Each structure stands twice: as structure tokens, then as C-alpha cells.
Amino acid sequence: MQAGGPEPPARALRRRPSVAVVGFPNAGKSTLVNRLAGGREAVTDSEPGVTRDRRALQSEWNGLTFDLIDTGGVDLADSDELARAVQGQARAAIEEAEVILLVVDARSGLGPGDAELADLLRRSGRPVVVAANKVDRPDDHALAAELNALGLGEPISVSASHGLGTGDLLDRVVEELRRHLPDEQASDAEESPRIAILGRPNVGKSSLLNAMLGSDRVIVSERAGTTRDPVDTEVEVDGESIVLVDTAGLRRRGKVAGTVGYYAQLRSERAAERADAAIVVCDADEGLTAEDLRVAELAMRSGCATVLAMNKWDVSRTDIDDARARATRKLRLRPSIVTCSALTGRNVAAVLREAIRLAHRAAERIPTPELNRFVSGVMADRPPPQRHGRRLRIYYAAQVGRRPPRFAMQVNDRRLINRDWAFHLENRLRAAYELEGVPLVIDYVPRKGRRNRSAERAGRV
Numbered sequence: 479m480q481a482g483g484p485e486p487p488a489r490a491l492r493r494r495p496s497v498a499v500v501g502f503p504n505a506g507k508s509t510l511v512n513r514l515a516g517g518r519e520a521v522t523d524s525e526p527g528v529t530r531d532r533r534a535l536q537s538e539w540n541g542l543t544f545d546l547i548d549t550g551g552v553d554l555a556d557s558d559e560l561a562r563a564v565q566g567q568a569r570a571a572i573e574e575a576e577v578i579l580l581v582v583d584a585r586s587g588l589g590p591g592d593a594e595l596a597d598l599l600r601r602s603g604r605p606v607v608v609a610a611n612k613v614d615r616p617d618d619h620a621l622a623a624e625l626n627a628l629g630l631g632e633p634i635s636v637s638a639s640h641g642l643g644t645g646d647l648l649d650r651v652v653e654e655l656r657r658h659l660p661d662e663q664a665s666d667a668e669e670s671p672r673i674a675i676l677g678r679p680n681v682g683k684s685s686l687l688n689a690m691l692g693s694d695r696v697i698v699s700e701r702a703g704t705t706r707d708p709v710d711t712e713v714e715v716d717g718e719s720i721v722l723v724d725t726a727g728l729r730r731r732g733k734v735a736g737t738v739g740y741y742a743q744l745r746s747e748r749a750a751e752r753a754d755a756a757i758v759v760c761d762a763d764e765g766l767t768a769e770d771l772r773v774a775e776l777a778m779r780s781g782c783a784t785v786l787a788m789n790k791w792d793v794s795r796t797d798i799d800d801a802r803a804r805a806t807r808k809l810r811l812r813p814s815i816v817t818c819s820a821l822t823g824r825n826v827a828a829v830l831r832e833a834i835r836l837a838h839r840a841a842e843r844i845p846t847p848e849l850n851r852f853v854s855g856v857m858a859d860r861p862p863p864q865r866h867g868r869r870l871r872i873y874y875a876a877q878v879g880r881r882p883p884r885f886a887m888q889v890n891d892r893r894l895i896n897r898d899w900a901f902h903l904e905n906r907l908r909a910a911y912e913l914e915g916v917p918l919v920i921d922y923v924p925r926k927g928r929r930n931r932s933a934e935r936a937g938r939v
């Protein structure tokens with residue numbers, strides 16, 4: 479997905495994670511897929527680009543729902559052609575799945591093409607689980623050991639036809655999936671967005687909150703015990719449940735003693751830490767001040783997706799384009815600015831809706847294949863930096879966290895990264911996925927350790 483492209487990326491988000499099953503014909507792929515899917519009938523995959531001979535079966539294990547993709551059969555007599563076809567399938571699998579399951583017939587052992595296939599998978603950087611199939615009897619386990627030579631980690635012995643070992647295999651597959659979606663659990667995904675209203679004194683925070691609570695789109699939830707913290711307010715906005723964080727002080731009419739200065743600062747910090755999104759209220763009559771920028775920095779540093787609300791727009795003398803330019807120049811995360819008036823109620827609902835939208839954005843997950851396509855696109859448009867003839871390479875990208883989004887990029891050498899290019903990648907990501915004002919964490923992870931060791935093992939094959 480390219481920045482500024484016509485296609486909004488939202489549709490691609492929140493897709494079920496998938497596991498692609500690859501291997502040579504006769505390894506027992508389809509039998510294994512049927513076993514792992516628990517005998518469920520094939521779900522026809524309506525996603526574009528999925529050809530007729532591929533099947534996606536929905537599967538569930540240890541509380542995680544995912545798609546098992548049977549990459550279909552290839553039937554070619556010529557062994558070179560066959561190897562090429564299987565490699566082609568593996569490449570497609572790498573493109574579309576989070577985890578690859580390689581099925582090998584342990585009884586016939588490693589054959590021609592297996593080493594190349596393993597090499598292709600290893601170089602992809604995708605997590606691969608090896609199933610040593612047709613281990614029907616305990617004595618056959620020794621056969622599986624031979625598959626260590628593939629350099630893809632410990633193979634797991636299974637018998638697809640007898641239904642043996644499939645639980646262990648699913649454990650491993652789900653473990654790998656979870657490693658790439660550590661907080662993708664449903665419970666977390668369904669938690670209500672938490673929004674904090676921040677800003678320096680007298681900008682109109684209390685007035686804005688009261689205007690929100692007075693709006694007929696916002697219903698204050700009176701259900702006892704709906705919020706864990708009594709200082710928070712649970713509300714329903716257009717039918718969706720939202721928690722407004724630390725509103726106790728703001729809800730009270732009139733000024734609360736001691737809300738300025740050090741304690742107010744401390745209180746904002748705590749509120750920001752407990753929230754997914756922050757509305758940083760500013761006084762439009764005074765324009766965007768240095769202190770407003772500091773509050774916004776604080777919110778984003780605490781991991782909040784942030785929107786600036788230019789309140790008192792009814793009496794404003796501020797040039798909004800000027801304020802926007804200043805926000806973009808001064809705040810690296812480029813939060814957007816929405817104008818509103820707590821006094822007249824104008825745009826108050828829009829401010830809240832924008833904060834909710836941002837909270838959702840920060841909680842979404844970009845599917846691994848899509849993210850990798852995006853990163854390749856950025857690298858093609860603007861080549862990564864190089865030094866002494868060596869260019870930075872990103873082998874593999876995955877989103878490893880949410881709220882705020884966190885990414886791991888596997889690179890050849892971290893020393894090749896420079897600030898400009900890292901910011902460029904971050905900004906492109908922000909623009910493409912509508913993450914303005916959303917903090918992003920990008921970890922550049924050197925490709926070594928496990929990968930090098932497996933490469934060494936492979937070298938001995």
C-alpha cells in the first residue's frame with residue numbers, strides 16, 4: 479500500500495492470521511490440513527487472488543482463530559519442474575501467510591529439492607514449523623531427526639492419517655502466530671477505547687467534557703461498576719462504549735483547588751498513561767502555544783494517539799493553517815487539529831469521534847504480508863541508505879504490538895540506518911495507515927543468532 483494511494487488500507491486490517499501449508503506432493507499436506515482443521519469442511523476463500531486449487535480452512539486452537547491455507551497440489555513428472563512449482567507455491571505462501579508449515583514425508587526422507595525449498599523459506603525470514611509426517615509408529619521417530627538437516631528448527635513428528643502428534647504441532651504453530659500477534663487476543667481487542675482530555679489550565683477542558691456529556695449522542699453509562707476506576711466516566715457514543723479517563727476533577731463544576739502546577743502535571747501524566755488516545759485541548763484565542771506543544775508531546779510520549787482540539791473557536795483570532803503548519807513542524811508525530819467550541823457545542827462530537835477513531839487506529843494490526851509489501855514499496859521508492867558500498871536491507875517486517883503500534887524490522891546491519899530514512903519510513907507508514915498523531919515504535923533487529931546458526935546447519939547439509 480503506497481502513501482496517498484487511492485485505496486484506504488482500513489479494509490485490509492483485522493484479517494485473521496493465516497498459516498500456509500507447503501511441501502512436495504505426497505508429503506500428506508491435504509490430509510494434515512484436514513486433520514488440523516478438525517474435519518471441518520473447506521471454507522471457500524473469497525479473497526481476491528486465491529485460485530481455485532487453494533483452500534483456506536478456518537481453524538481454532540488454544541483460543542486463537544486462524545486460517546490454514548492448503549496451497550494445493552502440483553503434479554509434474556519432471557523433478558526440476560516440480561521443484562520449481564513447489565518453490566513458486568512457497569513464495570506465494572511467504573507473501574500471504576504469517577507462519578509457514580512445511581510438511582515433509584519423514585518415511586521417504588529428504589529428497590531432491592528439499593534443501594532448496596528449505597533455503598528459500600529460511601531466507602524469507604518467516605517463521606517456519608516443520609512437520610515430519612507419516613511417523614505412524616513410535617519407532618519411526620528417528621526418521622524425523624533427519625529433517626533437522628533442513629535447518630528450520632526441530633521437526634515435529636505427526637501422523638496425519640492416524641491423527642497423532644497434531645496437538646503438539648498446533649501448539650507450535652499457535653505459539654509462532656502469537657509471537658507475531660502478541661496482544662491479538664480477543665479480550666484485548668474488545669476492550670473499550672480509553673480517552674483522556676488534557677491541556678493547560680483554562681483552555682476549556684471541563685467545559686468541553688461537560689459539552690460532550692450534554693450532547694445527545696453521548697450517553698453517560700449509569701451501570702454500576704462499569705468502570706474499574708471511579709475517577710473515570712464510561713459513556714456510550716453512537717452506541718459504542720468509551721471510557722473517558724480521569725474525568726472526576728473535570729466533571730465537577732468550578733475550579734478544583736490545586737489543579738494547577740506540579741500536581742496537575744502529575745495527574746495529566748497518569749491519565750495519559752492510562753489512555754489509548756488523548757484530546758489535547760488548546761485555547762484558540764491564544765493560538766497553539768509552546769505549552770500546548772509540551773502537553774501534546776507528553777501525551778504521545780505516554781503512548782497516546784493524539785488529536786489537538788482548538789477550543790473557543792467562537793472567539794478565535796487564530797489562523798488555523800498557521801497552527802496546523804506549526805503543529806506539523808514542531809511535533810514529529812504530526813497530530814491533526816480539530817476546531818471546536820465548548821460554548822456553542824460546535825464540533826464537540828467531532829472531536830470525540832476523532833479521538834475514538836485514533837484509538838481504534840492505534841489498536842489495529844497490519845497483517846504481516848501487507849506490511850512487508852508496504853516496506854518493499856517504500857524501499858523501492860527511496861532506496862535505503864548505504865555506507866562503504868553496503869546498503870541497508872530490511873528482510874522482514876512484522877507488527878508485534880498494538881496500542882501503540884510496534885513493529886519489528888529484521889535488517890542486515892543496524893549501523894546502516896540513518897535518522898532521515900528511519901523518519902521517512904515512519905512517516906510513510908503514518909500516512910498510509912492514517913496514523914497521524916499515533917506514536918509508532920519501530921525496532922530494527924539485526925539478522926543474526928538463530929538465523930546464522932540455522933544457516934551454518936544448512937551449510938552442513
Ligand code: GDP
Pocket residue numbers: 677678679680681682683684685686728789790791792793818819820821822
Ligand atoms: P479548564 O481549566 O481547561 O477545565 O477550563 P474551563 O472549562 O474551566 O474553562 C475556562 C474558561 O474558558 C471558562 O471561563 C469557560 O467558560 C471558558 N470557555 C471554555 N470553553 C469555551 C469556548 O468554547 N468558548 C468560549 N468563548 N469560552 C470557553
